[in-house]
Amino acid sequence: MSAYSWARSRITCRSRGEIMAGSFVGPSRHRVSSSSRSRLLRGDQKVHPRPEGETRRASLESSGGRGMEYRTLGRTALDVSVLSMGGLFVSKIGGGREQACAAVHRALELGVNYVDTAPGYLDSEEVLGEALEGAPQPYILSTKLGGRPEPFDAQDVDGLKFSFEESLRLLKREAVDILMIHEPDRPGQHDWWTNWEDFTGPVTEVLAELQAEGLVRFTGLGGTTPYILARICATGQFDVVLTAFNYSLLWREAAIAVIPEAMRQDMGIVIGSPLQQGWLARRFDEQLASPPAWLSPPRREQLRALYSLADESGISLTDLAIRWAIADSRIHTTLMGARSVQEVEMNVAAVEAGPLPADVMQRLAEIGEMVPFRPFNEPFGCQLANPGYHGPGVAT
Helix, strand or coil: CCHHHHHHHHCCHHHHHHHHHHHCCCCHHHCCCHHHHHHHHHCCCCCCCCCCCCCEEECCCCCCCCCEEEEECHHHCCEEECEEEECHHHCCCCCCHHHHHHHHHHHHHCCCCEEECCCCCCCHHHHHHHHHCCCCCCCEEEEEECCCCCCCCCCCHHHHHHHHHHHHHHHCCCCEEEEEEECCCCCCCCCCCCECCCCECHHHHHHHHHHHCCCEEEEEEEECCHHHHHHHHCCCCCCEEEEECCCCCCCCHHHCCHHHHHHHCCCEEEEECCCHHHCCCCCCHHHHHCCCCCCCHHHHHHHHHHHHHHHHHCCCHHHHHHHHHHHCCCCCEEEECCCCHHHHHHHHHHHHCCCCCHHHHHHHHHHHHCCCCCCCCCCCCCCCCCCCCCCCCCCC
8 A cells, every 4th residue: 555545544523623723722731721622623613813923922831932933824714833844954954963853853842843754854844754753742833845756757646645645644644734835937847737827637636636636734835936836825725835045134036026916815935945955044344354256346345234233233244144034014924944953043042132233134124135136156155165166057
């Protein structure tokens, strides 16, 4: 029996109920009562999302600080922590498995209740399957379709189902809360759509089938292009959007189209890479003193201004980045790429530190306006520490 068939056969009323009840609430200290859970499973309990921007905060004894903050993930009505766990850096790209599992456990202890992964993140699904096995629910889990099996064909229904089967097997789950299409906005990478007017194709049929079978609760998009992604959001077919590499202290194009459109559709909004793939994870003072030819003059000045603000305010670059991102009430959760317990604790501490001072927020707005658009062919991932990088490849 395939993993897909096995999972479908195992979705009993009880197991499906546990998944649903666990997903509608935040950390374990905010579980719904038994009677409320019963009403929820019968479908006669209405979930009333809080107004946009309204949050709640859990006081966590383990952290000793202000506690984690939660927002409603758009029309899903799921409560998500404002800081969530990205799956890329718990893979072998980030370090050892024991270290990765410890980081995930610590994140859950500190109130992080949303974990995202993907087949394309190396062995991330397998690591998370191990780390989350036996972890007290509720937590919210999302994964993606795309990149598996190889060679990958986004038009192959059987291949898409196989990919999901593998996700369930590796994650040791009977279902997932959110299943996203990975890079739906990059036709040169994956050719998802048979119709580019209404954005439909085999993948939308597969997602609908998985939802009907109770194996997927909500569907989503995980992309990087601010304008194509916004057009796909406008179809109203999807519940959640994860937009990466385009909303941070440096790049803010998501605010032009993706975020406004997602809000119109009442979608859950997830931001990926608040540290901009290393640009904001550390300082590059030495490299700015002798900048490489590919780094644009406006970006150089922007980074220098950002470093000056960090010095003047006494707030680290990473803290500025995280606190700025979560200050935007339109963003329901921001993924952190933590690979160790220490990094998890540092990132959560930024949340617990509370809002940035108004004058710092004003300065950050001005610094963002210095480079309103990413310079042509500037890499997503920071290459300032790579002396072998001299610029982009073939123009497309």
